[in-house]
Amino acid sequence: MGKFIVEKSEPLNGVVEISGSKNAVLPIMAAALLAHGSCEIMEAPVLRDVDVMCKLLSSIGSKVKTKYENNSIEILTDNVIAEEAPYELVKKMRASILVMGPLIARTGKAKIALPGGCAIGARPIALHLKGLRALGAEVKEGHGYVEAKADKLVGSNIYLDFPSVGATENIMMAAVLAEGVTILENAAQEPEIVDLANFLNKMGAKIKGAGTDTIKIEGVSELHGTKHTVIPDRIETGTFMVAAAITRGNILIKNVVSDHVKPVIAKLKECGVKVEDSDEGIRIIGNIRPLIATDIKTLPYPGFPTDMQSQFMSLLATVKGSSVVIENVFENRYMHIGELNRMGANIKIEGRSAVIQGENILQGTQVVSTDLRAGAALVLAGLIAEGTTEISDIYHIERGYSDFVEKFRSLGAKIVRIED
Ligand code: UD1
Secondary structure: OEEEEEEOOOOOEEEEEOOEOHHHHHHHHHHHHHEEOOEEEEOOOOOHHHHHHHHHHHHHOOEEEEEHHHOEEEEEOOOOOOOEEOHHHHOOOHHHHHHHHHHHHHHOEEEEEOOOOEOOEOOOOHHHHHHHHHOOOEEEEEOOEEEEEOOOOEOOEEEOOOOOHHHHHHHHHHHOOOEOEEEEEOOOOOHHHHHHHHHHHHOOOEEEOEOEOEEEEEOOOOEEOOEEEOOEOHHHHHHHHHHHHHOOOEEEEEOOOHHHHHHHHHHHHHHOOEEEEEOOEEEEEOOOOOOEOOOEEEOOOOOEOHHHHHHHHHHHOOOEOEEEEEOOOOOOOOHHHHHHHHOOOEEEEEOOEEEEEOOOOOEOOEEEOOOHHHHHHHHHHHHHOEOEEEEEOOHHHHHHOOOHHHHHHHOOOEEEEEEO
16 A cells, blocks of 8 residues: 655645546446447546446446546447446445446346445435435345336436435436436536536437536437546645645646636635636635635535535645634544644534634644545645655545646655555
């Protein structure tokens, strides 16, 4: 297993290009299972999670070809040979659940192994199952797996009690081949939902309203192959924005959709960071004035993303004043706080809130990456901490960031990956 060694670095400077979105490409790859014909997915990020999804699709019977020279993935599923997501793959990546909707739509059957609770909360799938049941599937929850069967799926009105991203995606992917119309209310509105709907519509689906809280899906009898370019990763974008701010640097971030990172931009500005949005990209300038505290509440899109909460908290530990962060999306997403405090931060947890007293001098030490975004937060803290920060369990970080070390090094960060 590898480790990152991070040394206190100069303010980051230069240009960085954002990769395709992890959370967009995973459902899009799963949706390719619905096509009679080949799908080419372009600008796919090179990541561990994408690798796991390639393996999962291959085990189901898809022919998956990765073309690294132009970051594209070709998926062709002539025959489904196993309507199943096995435990070995699901335990590596919870997003494996996303093959459930496409499998039941295409074959009338799906069986998915269930992982135990994960680091950032229980992450139940009750809403995914509620949606599939409403479409007419018979769902059986066994020990460690869930199985769904349907002779045919029929469109329905479905209200989600919470705008779950995964449930919206799974239901949308099942409903595209259902008989009649499905109306999905209180749907998630994340940009990744819109990207998935655009992909499905290119395959011949009839989806309207993606990106709002009501999605209308008119079922069709068959979907065909297509080509699609994945949207840029808004969480990778946000991570580099915070990297520029925390090091009081100046970087230009290219291949971004600034609308997708509006809440992060708003909060950076409240802290005193200068943000310039142009056709070239987003420039983040962190050294114009001393940075100050701000408060954050995570919410479903277009609110502040839970996936940026930990990285932003590292920044708040370095600014003047005290900040309050409230995590509303996941119940246990504060695992990084213990590690940041070990580096000298002063953060107290009170229920869903975290109170951060800023302006502490952070000190490098040995820390553990407890999940993907928590790991990124520790790297950001390591860039401004005195001495050396050694981060273990970096496989979490490599699940979701493409060319992580290379991109940071190109901006002047002192970070290396070593084998344990
Ligand atoms: C997706 C993202 C993840 C992000 C999250 C929230 C992918 C691959 N992952 O995860 O990076 O942090 O959205 O923006 O896209 N919930 C239920 N019942 C359900 C489903 C979810 O109660 O059936 C709850 C969860 O426990 C959680 C909240 O809803 O508290 C949000 O989860 P959800 O939007 O489903 O997140 P994911 O799709 O798992």
